[in-house]
Amino acid sequence: xxxxxxxxxxxxxxxxxLAALTCAxxxxxxxxxxxxxxxxxxxxxxxxxxxxxxxxxxxxxxESGLQGxxxxxxxxxxxxxxxxxxxxxxxxxxxxxxxxxxxFNDRAGHKCAYHDTSSSTTGRTHxxxxxxxxxxxxxxxATAYLTTLSMIDPWESLKSNPRRELLAGDYGLNSTxxxxxxxxxxxxxxxPQLLASTNQLGIGGANPVPLxxxxxxxxxxxxxxxxxxxxxxxxxxxxVTDPTHxxxxxxxxxxxxxxxxxxxxxxLSISDDGKRAYFASVYFNLTAPGGIVSQTDPAKDGFxxxxxxxxxxxxxxxxxxLISGLLWKDGSAFxxxxxxxxxxxxxxxxxxxxxxxxxxxAAPNAWQTACQMGLLPFGIARIADISDEKNPKLxxxxxxxxxxxxxxxxxxxxxxxxxxxxxxTHYCSxxxxxxxxxxxxxxxxxxxxxxxxxxxRRPKEIAYFNPPAVTSVSPGSQHANTAAVADGKHPxxxxxxxxxxxxxxxxxTSCQDNGFLLLKFREDVWPFEDSSTPQGKGN
Numbered sequence: 001x002x003x004x005x006x007x008x009x010x011x012x013x014x015x016x017x018l019a020a021l022t023c024a025x026x027x028x029x030x031x032x033x034x035x036x037x038x039x040x041x042x043x044x045x046x047x048x049x050x051x052x053x054x055x056x057x058x059x060x061x062x063e064s065g066l067q068g069x070x071x072x073x074x075x076x077x078x079x080x081x082x083x084x085x086x087x088x089x090x091x092x093x094x095x096x097x098x099x100x101x102x103x104f105n106d107r108a109g110h111k112c113a114y115h116d117t118s119s120s121t122t123g124r125t126h127x128x129x130x131x132x133x134x135x136x137x138x139x140x141x142a143t144a145y146l147t148t149l150s151m152i153d154p155w156e157s158l159k160s161n162p163r164r165e166l167l168a169g170d171y172g173l174n175s176t177x178x179x180x181x182x183x184x185x186x187x188x189x190x191x192p193q194l195l196a197s198t199n200q201l202g203i204g205g206a207n208p209v210p211l212x213x214x215x216x217x218x219x220x221x222x223x224x225x226x227x228x229x230x231x232x233x234x235x236x237x238x239x240v241t242d243p244t245h246x247x248x249x250x251x252x253x254x255x256x257x258x259x260x261x262x263x264x265x266x267x268l269s270i271s272d273d274g275k276r277a278y279f280a281s282v283y284f285n286l287t288a289p290g291g292i293v294s295q296t297d298p299a300k301d302g303f304x305x306x307x308x309x310x311x312x313x314x315x316x317x318x319x320x321x322l323i324s325g326l327l328w329k330d331g332s333a334f335x336x337x338x339x340x341x342x343x344x345x346x347x348x349x350x351x352x353x354x355x356x357x358x359x360x361x362a363a364p365n366a367w368q369t370a371c372q373m374g375l376l377p378f379g380i381a382r383i384a385d386i387s388d389e390k391n392p393k394l395x396x397x398x399x400x401x402x403x404x405x406x407x408x409x410x411x412x413x414x415x416x417x418x419x420x421x422x423x424x425t426h427y428c429s430x431x432x433x434x435x436x437x438x439x440x441x442x443x444x445x446x447x448x449x450x451x452x453x454x455x456x457r458r459p460k461e462i463a464y465f466n467p468p469a470v471t472s473v474s475p476g477s478q479h480a481n482t483a484a485v486a487d488g489k490h491p492x493x494x495x496x497x498x499x500x501x502x503x504x505x506x507x508x509t510s511c512q513d514n515g516f517l518l519l520k521f522r523e524d525v526w527p528f529e530d531s532s533t534p535q536g537k538g539n
Contacts, residue, residue, distance in 0.1 A: 033256055033281075033325035035299045036384075036394040050399045051451065052460040056084040057522050063464075065410070068402035068423055068446035070466065070491045072414045078469065078488040082447065085463035085525040089506065092132055092140040093515035095124060096474025096481065100158040100427075101496035101510045102167065104189045105535055111135045112143075112189030114160065114167060115496065115510035117476030119153035119174045124475050128152050129169070130516075133190045134508065137518055143190040148197040150182035150213065156267065156427075157216030157227070160186065162536035164222030166243055167192055170213030171199070177212030177231040179203060183243045195243045202236070202248060209251050211236050215267045215336070219274040220536065224311060226268055226277065233257040233264035235279055237311045237320070250311050252320040255304040256281040256327065267336025269539075272433075274312035276389075278337035278348055279304045281325060284358060285332075291363025292370055293332050293356045301334050302327035303350050305389050326384055326392040330376045332358045335426060338539065339386075340436035342456045346386050347395070349439065349453075351425050352379035355403070359420045367415065371408030378403045379424035381441055383456045395457050398425070398439070402446060421445070426495040429539045431502060437531045438462075440498040440507055445491040448498065448509060448519070450526070462525055467492045470513040480513040497539050502527035 056062040063082045065071040070079055098116040105111045113132040121127065128147035134140045150157075155172020165187050171180025180199045184192035202211025215228030225246070227236040237250040257264025263282030270277050283293060283301035293301065304325040310318035331352030338349040356375040357366035370377040381398040402411050402423045415422050421444045428441040430453075439451040439459065447466025451459045470480050471488040479493040480486040494511040501507065505521045521527075 032322050033302070033304070033327050034391060036302070036326055036328040050401050050404050053401070054084050054461040054463055059087070060084045066401040066407055067461070068400035068443065068449070069411055070414060070445055072416070075414065075489045075491070079491050081468035082464065082466040084465070085522045086448070086450070086465040086507070086519045088465070089518045089520050090138050090140055091514060091517055092142060093474065094130060094142060094476065095126060096477025097496065097510035097512050097515050098153070098476070098478050099156045099495050100154065101498070101508070102158050102160040103499040103508060104160045104162060104165070104167070104186050106165070106187060106189040108188065109135070110189050112186070113140070113499070113508055113516055114158060115516060116154050116158050116169070118478050118481065120475065120481055122475060122481070123473065129154060129158060131190060131192055132516055134518065137504070137506065140516055140518065144192060146184065146192060148182045148194060149199055150180040150197065155214055157213060159216060159218055161218040161222035163220065164243070166222055166240070168216070168218070168225050168240070170216050170227050172213050175214060177214050177229070179211045180213055181225070181227070181238060181246055183240060183246060185243070196246055198246065201238065201246065209236070209248060211248065215265070217268050217270060219270040219312070220272050221274055224274065226270065228265045228268055228280065230263050230265055230282070235265055235268065235277070235320070237308070237318070239314070249314070250318045250320055252306065254279065254281060255306065255322045256300060256325055258300060261285050261300065263333065266334055269337045269339055270308070271339055275307065275309040277306040277308045277320065278339055279306055280334040280336060281327060282334045283332050286362045288358065288362050290369045291358055291360060291366030292373070292375070293329055293358065295329055295373070295375070299327035299329045301329070301331050301352065303334065303337050303348060305386065305392065324390045324392060326394065328394070330356050331379055332356065333379065338428065338430055338433065340430055340433050342436050342453060347456055348384045348386050348392065349381060349428060349430065350384065351381045351428050351441070353421065353424055353426050354379045355424065359424070361419055367412060368408070371405045371412070374405050376403060377405060377408065378422065381425050381428050381439070383453065383459070396459055398441070398451060398459055400446060400449070421493060427497045429498040429500065431500045431527070431531050431533050431538060433537045435530065435532065437528050438500060438526065440500055442494040442496055442498065442509060442511070444493045444495060448494050448507070450507070452528070454528070454530070463521060465519050467494070467511055467514045467517065474513045474515070477512040486513070500533050500538055502531045502533040
């Protein structure tokens with residue numbers, strides 16, 4: 001969200017303000033939620049506040065300021081990017097990218113990547129979701145553009161399912177949301193084939209259910225797709241057993257949503273057996289005093305653990321049931337979850353896309369206020385132990401130096417005239433959900449960050465790549481789609497999920513201005529001896 005609070009970034013959260021703030025009061029449903037504790041103890045003492053910095057190689061172009069920072073001086077003269085233990089192999093800028101990235105390798109040996117683009121039509125040659133053949137890592141080639149209803153703008157919902165060889169997305173429509181859902185077969189991943197495109201999922205019967213797209217995720221078996229519906233503060237389960245005829249089978253209101261707050265729902269993930277969902281619980285309040293998440297009210301931002309057994313078993317009138325939740329006060333706009341096992345123990349990796357200051361959207365000085373209060377100004381990733389799913393417990397926070405409120409005097413000058421997403425985290429991915437060793441996150445203007453999480457209480461950074469600011473308009477980008485932003489001075493917004501490949505020692509993702517990126521790790525940095533990247537286990 002840039003200084004002129006308009007366009008895509010304002011829409012992402014603010015379009016729902018009037019509707020949300022005038023809703024009738026509802027129960028907060030706060031039973032079952034646990035408020036997180038700070039300062040968890042480890043055998044070695046207190047958890048460090050910031051993660052240790054990556055040690056870069058001689059061929060790198062490391063950060064010149066704090067960890068995660070693009071200093072104001074570099075912005076003023078033109079930002080040319082940073083690299084540490086990651087080098088660019090290839091790129092397909094195209095017309096830019098939007099919020100999400102997916103991948104799939106088909107049985108014929110083709111390797112493919114997919115990313116969405118914005119719904120803007122100005123200056124566009126190709127609309128919709130882009131399919132790329134990346135079989136030759138040095139020469140990624142666009143092979144198809146998907147322009148059916150939902151694929152014009154699936155927002156954050158674009159997801160592949162390797163088991164069923166399917167690609168799907170719901171109708172994000174520039175975050176205004178609408179009833180729509182598209183499914184494609186990707187048996188030949190280069191040329192997705194349409195199986196279904198509908199805008200009738202939430203309509204019909206005596207009690208029609210409103211459904212508006214924004215976010216989404218597959219159950220691992222590929223039989224159910226879940227929609228995160230910010231507009232209606234709910235989650236929907238869609239039966240995709242017959243991918244040519246998707247059917248809405250269950251809806252639940254976001255368990256901890258409180259009337260008067262935006263969102264409530266957002267991203268999500270599903271357990272391997274399909275019987276648990278890990279839903280975002282979103283706090284975003286434009287009327288918060290000073291723009292700051294209240295530190296005296298009960299916590300509202302975090303995640304919920306929900307029993308989805310009835311949906312998985314296809315019981316008649318299937319219902320989803322809250323088990324528990326973990327909420328906190330030092331973040332906002334919760335984005336998504338990843339269920340993982342580290343050393344055989346179950347955890348949830350969770351991400352806030354904004355901090356306590358809510359992106360300084362609700363109040364111009366909110367970042368400064370959060371800093372003065374010693375609160376996290378920007379959104380971060382966290383790791384929680386869910387060994388006892390009725391009592392999840394936070395064990396670590398993935399905090400960069402640029403996120404540390406103690407460093408605000410050094411980083412806030414970088415953001416003069418800005419609002420919205422800056423040094424925040426958005427989407428993270430792991431190498432293998434069944435044995436996670438590595439976490440890779442897209443951190444907007446802090447670029448792509450990679451961490452060793454084999455010791456989940458003490459994650460440490462091993463690599464980063466922050467692409468250069470673009471000097472020409474990317475018309476399909478959610479960010480640099482105007483000349484005022486595509487001036488070489490505004491760092492790219494990296495926001496999408498990431499595909500790690502242990503065999504090749506690479507990662508793939510998309511950033512909004514630079515499009516598709518394929519990066520290679522320095523040989524002695526990653527993969528670790530115990531790292532593996534089975535298809536479908538990375539997000």
